[in-house]
Amino acid sequence: MSFYKHHVFFCLNKREAPENCCACHGAEDMQQYAKKRIKELKLSGPGNVRINKAGCLDRCEEGPVLVVYPDETWYTYVDKEDIDEIINEHLVNGRVVERLRI
Amino acid sequence: MSFYKHHVFFCLNKREAPENCCACHGAEDMQQYAKKRIKELKLSGPGNVRINKAGCLDRCEEGPVLVVYPDETWYTYVDKEDIDEIINEHLVNGRVVERLRI
Numbered sequence: 001m002s003f004y005k006h007h008v009f010f011c012l013n014k015r016e017a018p019e020n021c022c023a024c025h026g027a028e029d030m031q032q033y034a035k036k037r038i039k040e041l042k043l044s045g046p047g048n049v050r051i052n053k054a055g056c057l058d059r060c061e062e063g064p065v066l067v068v069y070p071d072e073t074w075y076t077y078v079d080k081e082d083i084d085e086i087i088n089e090h091l092v093n094g095r096v097v098e099r100l101r102i
Numbered sequence: 103m104s105f106y107k108h109h110v111f112f113c114l115n116k117r118e119a120p121e122n123c124c125a126c127h128g129a130e131d132m133q134q135y136a137k138k139r140i141k142e143l144k145l146s147g148p149g150n151v152r153i154n155k156a157g158c159l160d161r162c163e164e165g166p167v168l169v170v171y172p173d174e175t176w177y178t179y180v181d182k183e184d185i186d187e188i189i190n191e192h193l194v195n196g197r198v199v200e201r202l203r204i
Binding site for chain 1: 104105109111148152154155156157158159160161169171172173174176
């Protein structure tokens, strides 16, 4: 009995250059975009999807990263098209997006 | 194959009084305490435990809350003794602490 069917955490951590960090790659914008899309698709809330901000998930070198629980699926992404694919494939249809998986 | 055996997210969201919020109940201090204890116990890192900050987990009225993934176990807590019990029972021994479960 999941409180959220898919609970998504975006790493929003910032580090100083030349260190890599998720915030350096537009993580905040992408988290806001995902949240908006899930709301538009009427998928947000208990029993369904939650898009969350998180502190450093400690996979900085592979970033930007997000993780989908309880599925335990980790993704990287570049742009809104990648986020859309994760939403449409994984969060809507339950199919892992292998090309973005880390 | 879990990247983290237990991935713990503390809701640190702040809301204005009279709204309830996790930050109003010392969530930041408790997250820092948990992180310190896990480090002292040498349980932190890939394959083991990660203690994370999170934005609003949207269970404000039941707060303060944390969630342990991939176990999908939600807890509330009051003080360091509760955090110690969650660490010692759940994170170390894999036993759910029913009295703090929500």
